[in-house]
Amino acid sequence: MQKKISNIPFAGTPEQEAKLKEAIARHKDDPGAVMPVLQEAQEIYGYLPLEVQTMVAEGLGVSVEEVYGVSTFYSQFALSPKGKYNISVCLGTACYVKGSGEILNKISEQLGIGAEECTPDGKFSLTACRCIGACGLAPVITVNDDVYGRLTVEDVPYILNKYQKS
Amino acid sequence: MEMLNIKINGKDYQVEKNTTILEACHKFGIRVPTLCYLKEINEIGACRMCLCEVKGARSLVAACVYPIDREGTEIFTNTPQIRKYRKMNLELLLSNHDKKCLSCPKNTNCELQKLCVEYGVNEKKYLGGEDPIRKEDHSTLHLVRNNNKCILCRRCVAACKQQYVSVIGANNRGFDSMIGCAFDQELDNVACVSCGQCTVVCPTGALVERDDTDKVFEAIADPTKHVVVHTAPSIRATLGECFDMPIGSNVKGKMVAALKMLGFDKVFDTNFGADLTIMEEGTEFIQRVQNGGTLPMITSCSPGWIKFCEYYYPDLIPHLSTCKSPQQMQGAMIKSYYAEKTGINPKDIVVVSVMPCIAKKFEIKRDDQGRDGMPDNDISISTRELAKMIKTAGIQFTDLPDEDFDPIMGIGTGAGTIFGATGGVMEAALRTVADVLTGEDLKDVDYKEVRGTEDIKEATYNIAGKEVKVAVTSGLKNAAKLLDQIRAGESPYQFIEVMCCPGGCVNGGGQPIQPGHVRNFTDLKALRAKALYEDDLALTYRKSHENPEIKAIYDEYLEKPGSHLAHELLHTSYVERKR
Numbered sequence: 187m188q189k190k191i192s193n194i195p196f197a198g199t200p201e202q203e204a205k206l207k208e209a210i211a212r213h214k215d216d217p218g219a220v221m222p223v224l225q226e227a228q229e230i231y232g233y234l235p236l237e238v239q240t241m242v243a244e245g246l247g248v249s250v251e252e253v254y255g256v257s258t259f260y261s262q263f264a265l266s267p268k269g270k271y272n273i274s275v276c277l278g279t280a281c282y283v284k285g286s287g288e289i290l291n292k293i294s295e296q297l298g299i300g301a302e303e304c305t306p307d308g309k310f311s312l313t314a315c316r317c318i319g320a321c322g323l324a325p326v327i328t329v330n331d332d333v334y335g336r337l338t339v340e341d342v343p344y345i346l347n348k349y350q351k352s
Numbered sequence: 353m354e355m356l357n358i359k360i361n362g363k364d365y366q367v368e369k370n371t372t373i374l375e376a377c378h379k380f381g382i383r384v385p386t387l388c389y390l391k392e393i394n395e396i397g398a399c400r401m402c403l404c405e406v407k408g409a410r411s412l413v414a415a416c417v418y419p420i421d422r423e424g425t426e427i428f429t430n431t432p433q434i435r436k437y438r439k440m441n442l443e444l445l446l447s448n449h450d451k452k453c454l455s456c457p458k459n460t461n462c463e464l465q466k467l468c469v470e471y472g473v474n475e476k477k478y479l480g481g482e483d484p485i486r487k488e489d490h491s492t493l494h495l496v497r498n499n500n501k502c503i504l505c506r507r508c509v510a511a512c513k514q515q516y517v518s519v520i521g522a523n524n525r526g527f528d529s530m531i532g533c534a535f536d537q538e539l540d541n542v543a544c545v546s547c548g549q550c551t552v553v554c555p556t557g558a559l560v561e562r563d564d565t566d567k568v569f570e571a572i573a574d575p576t577k578h579v580v581v582h583t584a585p586s587i588r589a590t591l592g593e594c595f596d597m598p599i600g601s602n603v604k605g606k607m608v609a610a611l612k613m614l615g616f617d618k619v620f621d622t623n624f625g626a627d628l629t630i631m632e633e634g635t636e637f638i639q640r641v642q643n644g645g646t647l648p649m650i651t652s653c654s655p656g657w658i659k660f661c662e663y664y665y666p667d668l669i670p671h672l673s674t675c676k677s678p679q680q681m682q683g684a685m686i687k688s689y690y691a692e693k694t695g696i697n698p699k700d701i702v703v704v705s706v707m708p709c710i711a712k713k714f715e716i717k718r719d720d721q722g723r724d725g726m727p728d729n730d731i732s733i734s735t736r737e738l739a740k741m742i743k744t745a746g747i748q749f750t751d752l753p754d755e756d757f758d759p760i761m762g763i764g765t766g767a768g769t770i771f772g773a774t775g776g777v778m779e780a781a782l783r784t785v786a787d788v789l790t791g792e793d794l795k796d797v798d799y800k801e802v803r804g805t806e807d808i809k810e811a812t813y814n815i816a817g818k819e820v821k822v823a824v825t826s827g828l829k830n831a832a833k834l835l836d837q838i839r840a841g842e843s844p845y846q847f848i849e850v851m852c853c854p855g856g857c858v859n860g861g862g863q864p865i866q867p868g869h870v871r872n873f874t875d876l877k878a879l880r881a882k883a884l885y886e887d888d889l890a891l892t893y894r895k896s897h898e899n900p901e902i903k904a905i906y907d908e909y910l911e912k913p914g915s916h917l918a919h920e921l922l923h924t925s926y927v928e929r930k931r
Contacts, residue, residue: 188524188528189524191535191536236534236535239534239535248518249517249518249519249521249534250534250535251518251519251520251521251523251533251534251542252518252521253534254521254523254534254535255521255522255523258523258524258525259522259523259524259525261525
């Protein structure tokens with residue numbers, strides 16, 4: 187799946203930047219420093235927008251394209267921020283054969299965003315994740331820490347509605 | 353040096369230890385097919401076209417990266433199994449390739465196509481998989497990227513990295529993998545220097561120069577236009593390759609004949625522009641030395657290099673010579689001096705330049721070039737585009753008799769001709785600077801220390817009792833070393849020549865494309881440069897200031913190098929570019 191690049195304006199703080207600079211300084215001389223620095227950057231910012239990747243590239247003396255190549259190769263790196271409510275749809279084997287693919291499509295259609303994207307109001311983000319270990323409840327989605335199991339496509343609007351209001 | 357006894361296809365050979373299978377096979381007359389391999393810059397064993405069998409090895413090996421390190425190694429390069437796998441590999445590459453060969457600019461000059469013919473590939477064979485339609489990038493003035501033809505060999509990525517630019521790379525994963533820029537930006541929005549080295553190494557039609565030949569044909573066909581063409585020094589040393597002539601053939605006379613047959617009203621030599629550049633740049637250098645100007649002064653003929661400096665070392669812009677490039681000087685003089693002398697309205701003149709370079713397409717549109725809203729050059733085409741025009745016109749190039757350039761900008765000196773190779777601008781400048789400073793007609797004009805394809809060449813010359821320390825480099829990776837030295841305040845030089853492309857213009861981004869198996873085992877740069885140095889030796893005039901047409905232009909028009917008018921027409925300025 188090709189990653190979607192967020193168009194939500196970057197809102198980094200000076201504290202976050204200081205933390206990132208510290209991480210870059212710590213890894214600067216390591217071989218293959220791009221990946222560990224990107225991991226820390228994602229912990230600091232929650233995702234890896236252009237502004238953050240540029241800081242990483244400049245800090246490590248590599249091109250932004252090299253950093254971007256790494257960030258789009260590994261599925262754990264996100265180019266979009268997480269919303270207030272992050273919906274994870276389990277695409278593990280059990281959930282998938284029970285139809286979680288259709289559930290993902292339905293949520294995507296309702297929110298108007300694809301997987302690894304965030305709604306423009308910052309409310310919802312959508313993640314397609316690996317097995318979360320609740321195969322007995324397949325198909326399963328989580329909304330932040332809430333777990334919903336044995337779902338059908340028809341359940342989707344009701345679940346989304348609950349969070350839309352709050 | 354340890355030698356090993358090995359067998360290739362059952363025959364006995366001896367090779368040095370750790371020679372790769374690919375190199376060994378080449379040495380013994382066997383061409384192992386490659387797609388991704390580029391000697392020294394892309395040795396990644398990714399495309400799997402060069403699969404060979406090593407007896408006892410667990411699986412087939414990639415010949416390009418497999419070092420022969422054991423006595424008695426037995427290698428097979430052409431078994432039924434190997435042929436089957438190579439063919440399957442090609443079929444897989446075609447399974448998500450657009451296969452529109454007939455309308456492809458690289459048709460008949462495509463390494464993928466040639467291998468498919470050699471291996472008898474059946475393109476209809478169903479191999480499954482996704483084949484999404486990928487976006488094309490037409491954003492720049494100099495090239496077009498069509499990822500529907502890309503085989504992900506990464507040669508372009510390696511070429512870009514070698515240039516210290518690295519604005520392209522492999523993004524995403526699996527079927528989504530594609531070569532592109534950070535955050536899926538178009539090439540025009542990133543710090544690409546337009547050198548075109550990526551287009552020279554691309555084995556398919558995924559990267560090609562922007563084709564401006566239609567504009568040229570149109571101008572020639574327009575009876576109201578006076579179309580003037582001028583050809584850069586290195587074109588004479590490379591154009592023949594497009595017509596299957598040996599690498600390093602000097603085709604100056606045939607090239608001029610072909611241009612006249614194409615219907616250009618005047619055919620001029622950019623060597624004249626190069627000589628003019630030396631007059632201006634040499635004078636600027638002497639003035640900087642005498643008046644305490646910014647040193648080292650760096651040459652400014654190469655638009656890819658200039659763009660690199662503007663993007664990556666903007667703080668060093670004051671070191672750049674303010675001289676326009678020979679292309680721009682030539683164009684400026686055609687639209688002023690030549691127009692006035694012939695009484696042709698410059699608005700009716702179309703100036704076409706034939707360049708070894710596709711950054712020249714960008715340069716003709718730069719700010720602070722041209723005069724009164726009129727560009728110095730209207731269209732810039734590459735060596736490859738000129739060859740295409742000659743073929744379209746049905747001109748039998750190799751049979752043509754030699755013809756001469758037209759006056760009043762048709763005489764170029766040996767100094768001008770060597771502009772096409774790394775070290776040439778420096779040597780040409782030294783020939784003139786030395787004569788000016790000593791007031792003599794020096795007989796020794798060969799500055800051999802600055803010739804050759806080494807990364808960085810340096811030399812110290814004693815000119816009129818003054819020590820001049822110079823450095824010459826080509827390829828932006830090497831240039832960066834000299835620039836870092838200047839930044840650190842440790843540069844010992846007064847004068848530096850930088851050419852963007854490794855080896856200089858003879859290896860420019862607009863030059864004929866040689867396939868990987870030639871490029872990897874031939875010193876293209878040296879062979880092509882040799883043709884220029886031989887041209888230099890054979891010419892009547894070898895110093896720019898001896899060129900009678902140059903003398904005339906200063907006597908009749910420009911007055912003297914660095915004059916007010918010269919500044920207006922022949923000098924320019926640079927801008928800091930945001931990355």
